[in-house]
Amino acid sequence: MPTAKITFFTALLALVLISGCSSSAQVQVQSQFPKVISQPKPINGVIVFSEEFQNYIATPSKNTTIDLGVAQTNLLRNAFSGLFANIEFVSSSDQVSLENALIITPSVTEVQISTPSDTYLNVYEVWIKYSLDIADADGQQIDSWFMPAYGKTPNSFMLSKSNAIEEAAIIALRDAGAKLLLDFYRIPSVYNWVIEKEKQEAQK
């Protein structure tokens, strides 16, 4: 009888341990991002966050989903506020009310992850590839800017797969905000558009 009990508990323990090694993860990225320190340019900007973007769930592998929608919308809302003095957020381009604005529609092109089992490194990594469609007030496309973002956990020790991917995704989102603030006005087509606008304003 005691032997049967021990066998049962040993089997149960083994089952619990094996289930802990499950490689599937459903990650909901929940984070508050700090306010950006930036001096916005006196330019009007309209950001189109489509329903699809706001509710975006990435599936980087068949066993992993990352719900990025809310977090990425909050982050980009915050980051774009540091770029434009006058800003409007809409969910479709027909709702635009600001005049002479740059109209920017962000979308996610791809999300990739790598785990210690893929790379034999002691880190989890997340890549998010954004595309920003930039158009003028008349709907003429100015550029389509590819914006990659990257995040990794310092190490994977004592982290569950879900927590590690969430941490790496938050770092990747923060990186996206940094890249946007640093490089947006360096995009040659945007730079030229801004110069042109400033010339037009000066002539008025």
Add this chain to the structure above:
Amino acid sequence: MNYSAILSGTLFIALMLSGCGATTTIDEYRPTTKAMQINSEESVVILGRRDAGHYDTDREFIDCVAKKMEGADIQVLPERQFIDSIYPWFEPRTAPKGLKRLTRLMKNPAIKKQVRNQKLRYLVWIDGSTNTHDRGGSISCAIGPGGGGCFGFAQWEKSSIYEAIVWDLSDLTEKGRLRVDSTGTSYLLGVVAPIPLLTPVKNDACTSLGKQLKQFFSVATNSAQNNSDSSD
């Protein structure tokens, strides 16, 4: 007979434990031997470098050094709080790697205001990592209905190498550098139960670096500072 067995067992454990000490070396460079003055209202922030591809300076180590510094009446601003307050200028992608870039950043009035609001005087960058190498031996454990146990012996070496650079935000200069190099071997004995004999290499590196950094600074009270200002 029984007595000699206990004695030799104790001796063996003592011998093993004595082997669990880390060897730590600190190199220091300072342009002057004078301690860096810091007002009791001013603060220091300790930041980890995270822009390398293959490693990150881990937050645990940064927090550990910050705790060691706090003991000397030096106000240490939490790393996360500072990075968030100045977002996105100290993210891995954007953090200044040299004084030239820092000088450019500090020309931004919004960033300067944030630094001033937090009464931040010194910035300490820490770059490095702890690695495990030279693993040897083997240990195996088994469990069955009749019981379980481990048998064998394993050992591994750890090394912690960290460099700290101190920047003064009042005149945007480098005030000194410290390098800590700590190594030690850990053992795992499998004698029915696994007996770990771990060498706290990282902790040793943190304690040594924290202690040495503390000696860099000299905390001046406000009244003393005011007196010296007026005598100038």
